[in-house]
Each structure stands twice: as structure tokens, then as C-alpha cells.
Amino acid sequence: MAMVMLLVDIADFEEEDEEVLQLRITRKRLRDELNVFNLPDIQFKNLFRVSKDLVRDLVTELRPHLQRERPNGLSVKTLVLCIIRFHAVGSYQRAIGQDFALALSQTAVGRCIRSVSVVINDHMLRRWIKFPATPEQREAAKIKFANALQPFPGAIGAIDCTHVGIVAPKENEEAFVNHHGYHSMNVQMICDPELRILNVSARFPGSRHDAAIWMQSPVRNLM
Structure with missing residues (x-):
């Protein structure tokens, strides 16, 4: 009897495994057949909140750091589009994965967000986000x-x-509860009149007061 139950469990597992494989194949076919860059510019911008040229530039910039060795892995274009779409709508990972333009599992979306975010932080952040430090830069600001x-x-x-x-x-769960009653990070940002970010600090929990974050800000020391 135990052997029969074991065989049934194995059969169910193999059937479920086959369904997962077929779902992966279907998602890949959808991604291959739909080229979002063929969408009209207005529709593309409605989906991703940025232009096609900016996405292409990002793909070119990040390709050396995101290129996978596995031939059947996600393309760099898909990775970049995934994180842009996620930040464009501020939605849940599962909903982003089910988006017609991406067709990804929730776990794949999570991996995309983590891997691309790390690469952007390591290789692009300090080049593009700069607070005006010299007298000339401050005068221009x-x-x-x-x-x-x-x-x-x-x-x-x-x-x-x-x-x-x-x-x-x-x-330290209690440290992340803010005065509104939910868990958060209290993020400090500085920008210019064109909404370009000049400085960002995203390392303090939600219970930390704005003034306390400013007291520990490198920008305050610079000023």
C-alpha cells in the first residue's frame, strides 16, 4: 500500500513538473513573439513611463554586467524592461509577471528586480546622482x-x-513601523527643479524621523 501511494505521489509530481515546464515554454514563446519596441511610441511610454531610446541606452549600458551564460536565460532586454515596468506602475511582482509585455513568473520578476538593481547601484548610481559640491556647480544649481x-x-x-x-x-521589526502604522523605509531625496535626483539616502527604517536622517546625511556635512 505504501509503495502504491509513493508511486501516486511520484506521478503527481511528474505531472506538476510537466505543467511548470509547459508554462515556461509558453511564456518564452510569448516573449519571443512580442517585441514591445514595435509598439507605438505613445503606447510604449504609457507602459514603461520612459522612451524607447532610454531603454535601449540602459540595455547597452547594463549588458556587460547582466549578460547570462545560459543560452535559454532571460535576455538583458527582458531584465531591463521588467524592472522599468515594476517601478513605472509600483505594482506587485506577480502582476508584473502576468503583464502581456513580459510573461514572467513571480520568482523570475523578483530575481530581475534584485539583479538589475544591484548592477545599477554598483555601476551607474554614482555617475549620474551627484550633489553640487564645488562653488561652480552650486552657482549653476x-x-x-x-x-x-x-x-x-x-x-x-x-x-x-x-x-x-x-x-x-x-x-528589528518594530523599528520599521512608521507613524502611519505600517512598515517602511524612510527615504531622503534631494532633487533639482527638473526633478533630477541629486542625492538619495535609503538606509533608514520607517520609525526614524526626517530630522534625524538629515543630521546623519553626508550632504549636511558637505554643506
Whole structure:
């Protein structure tokens, strides 16, 4: 009897494994058949919130760091489109994976977000996000604010903090509960009048007050 039950379990496992394999094949076929770059520019921008040229530039920039050795692995284009779509809509990973433009499993979406985020942080962040440190850079920043649609003479950056919701961590969970009652990271950002990010600090839990984050900010020491 035990042997019969074991054989039934093995058969069920093999059937389930076959279903997963067929689902993977179907998803890959969908990705191969649909080239989102063939979409009209307006529809592409509605989906990803950025232009096709910007996505192509990102793919070229990140390709040396994301290229996989496995021939059947996800393409760099798919990895980049996945994380852009995720940040464009701020949705859940499963919903992004079921998007017609991507056709990915939730676990694949999670891996995409982690791997691409690490590469961007390691190889692009410091090149593009720079706070005006020299007198010349600060003077240029002042001119930008003075000539903005809503002028702010003398300013060189606009600063604020925002709570980014997260799943409750297993360690020090209470430190991440913000004054609104949910778990978050309290993220400080500084930008210019064109909404270009000049500085970001995303290492403090939701319970940390904005003023405390500013007190420990490298920008404050620089000022």
C-alpha cells in the first residue's frame, strides 16, 4: 500500500513538473513573439513611463554586467524592461509577471528586480546622482532654481523624505513601523527643479524621523 501511494505521489509530481515546464515554454514563446519596441511610441511610454531610446541606452549600458551564460536565460532586454515596468506602475511582482509585455513568473520578476538593481547601484548610481559640491556647480544649481517655473532664488536643491512600504522584516521589526502604522523605509531625496535626483539616502527604517536622517546625511556635512 505504501509503495502504491509513493508511486501516486511520484506521478503527481511528474505531472506538476510537466505543467511548470509547459508554462515556461509558453511564456518564452510569448516573449519571443512580442517585441514591445514595435509598439507605438505613445503606447510604449504609457507602459514603461520612459522612451524607447532610454531603454535601449540602459540595455547597452547594463549588458556587460547582466549578460547570462545560459543560452535559454532571460535576455538583458527582458531584465531591463521588467524592472522599468515594476517601478513605472509600483505594482506587485506577480502582476508584473502576468503583464502581456513580459510573461514572467513571480520568482523570475523578483530575481530581475534584485539583479538589475544591484548592477545599477554598483555601476551607474554614482555617475549620474551627484550633489553640487564645488562653488561652480552650486552657482549653476542656483541659476536653475532662479529660472525655474516657480523660482526659488538661492536654493541649490529641494529636499524631503518619503515612506516606501516594505514587507515586515524578521529582525528589528518594530523599528520599521512608521507613524502611519505600517512598515517602511524612510527615504531622503534631494532633487533639482527638473526633478533630477541629486542625492538619495535609503538606509533608514520607517520609525526614524526626517530630522534625524538629515543630521546623519553626508550632504549636511558637505554643506
